[in-house]
Amino acid sequence: MPVSIKKVLFGKTKDGMEVNRYTFEGGKVVISVLDFGCAITNILVPDRKGNLADISLGYDDVAGYEKNFPYIGVVVGRVAGRIAGGKFSMDGKDYKLAINNGPNNIHGGATGFSRRLWAGEVMGDKLKLTYTSPDGEEGFPGEVTTTVVYSLTPEGALTIDYTATTTKPCPLVLTNHSYFNLKGHADDDVLDHVVQINADTCVPLNEDLIPTGDLPDVSGTPNDLRTPVKLGDREEQVRLGNIDLTYCVGNEGELKYVSRVSHPATGRYIDTHTTEPGLQFYTAKYMADAVGKGGKEYKPFASFCLETQRYPDSVNHSNFPNSILRPGYTYRQTTVFTFGVLQG
Template identity: 70%
Template sequence: MTVIIKKEPFGKTQDGKEVTRFVFEGGRVTVAVLDFGCAIQSVHAPDNQGRLTDVALGYDQVQGYEKNLPYFGVVVGRVAGRIAGGRFSMDGQDYSLTINNGPNNIHGGVTGFSRRLWQSSIDGNVLKMTYNSPDGEDGFPGDVNVTVTYELSEDGSLTLEYTATSSKPCPINLTNHVYLNLSGHNSDDVFDHVAQITADTYVPVNNDLIPTGELSPVADTAVDLRQPTRLRERELAIRRGDLDVTYCVGQNGTLKLVSRISHPESGRFIDTFTTEPGLQFYTAKYMADAVGKGNKQYQPFASFCLETQHYPDSVNHSNFPNTILRPGETYRQKTIYTFGVE
């Protein structure tokens, strides 16, 4: 089998721009990506009986992605996660960003990268998306050019590679925000999933979900997932929001296996490999007012995200891995999501 990419229309934006859906076909898994928001729109993966099910939450029409308050499937930037107060200082200058999450900036701002139409091209079985973010967009400095490529292997590995350059020093921290439920996107919760995340430490946060600056051991806490753990065993902690946490998963720039999430009943699993130092594991506590594919009302705790990234608010914490991209440098990230069957 050879994976091919097919193009099909996905409607028009409110201002009349045509949106395209790119479908990777021919392998064990079928994936669809939009040029709006650079979004993963669907992932059809087989279970242990060979039955294909869409395991990615999302929308049937582009209008959903234009609003998309949960950030289904999109690439978020310039900075994934929260920046405290929407402010940071760099090289002796203060910057103020758009505020869109309580008192903070999250995922780049009101529009960010996730509600933009990206330019697209196909090279064999690789889909290339680019976006040029102008100086001052959402309050960030510098003209930033971003490229994201998607490649799907025959065996079900979806590889995302990100690069970015900037004309001025600027914080950059990109990720994809796909929501998954391995029993199907329209399932009611994820408590029957089993999670393993290979991290000895994590990033504690305050009541505004801003990092305190500490890096704490996971041992003897509800966020310790070093051994395979059925999420039902952590249901109370999940409902409190404890499993909305950035794990410290290893050295920046080194590709490594950082997690396996599995669904024993269907046999499906997803392995995550990344070059990033952080993995944000989120179990959708704040899901609200999201009617998705097939008119499904998506509920809190009915999906999870595996956001490979640097730590949130890194620009305000000198002890966190650096997120400042300077002229002449190139930001690089590689993440692989492998969908398989046990």
């Protein structure tokens, strides 16, 4: 049965703008997306017995997404992750951004792409969302036009295609910031989940959560997730935040298999393929004051993110993959999340 997209009014912003929800139906997995922040609001996935659970954290109304300090479900930009001190230099000019996370800038600033209304268009079985960020928005140079296209196969593979162009050189690092719990969004921990990430090296952080610039081998460290690891077996490291890192998963531009997160009891899993060089694995250590769907209070370590992106603060590290988009070029990224069920 082919997948179709149903559009309904989700609500209105505090400024009275209509926000629509687009639901992909007809396949094994049901997914809903808003045109506000490109937010994924629901992901319904069956377990081994065919029981559906919503494995994606989210909110019941637009007001939740307008506040949304944990960035649940949304596309973040212009730059995902932290920029040290909220500043960078490019082509001999210094730029100063908003400080909205300790001493740093995070996820594009105080508003960013995640709190903007995008233009939505259904194109057959695809949802196209477009936003034009004006020159100087949040301190970033250039008018940047970004398009995000969501598509879902009947078997449960969600593809997110990103493209962007700019009128001036600017850093651009985009990702989707969905939080998952394979038991269901209302469950209170993910320590019984099993994680495997195909990365030989990672991007360690300093005390301000900024990359040190080193890219060490993960061998012999708690960060080695190349073979499947139950998070509960490394609970101390998880709670310290030591596993919440960007992992170096391969060449930019090449669509490759980079991770699997599974829940043995239900059989549900997420496989990730991406063209990005980095995968930020985050177990919601800093989740706070988030009341989600059905009034559920979301807690630290009760969900995880799989953020496909360039490395954090890459604009300030010459040895990191390039994050500068220039006029005449097109930013491209493809990430595929495959939702399935393990047998046996």
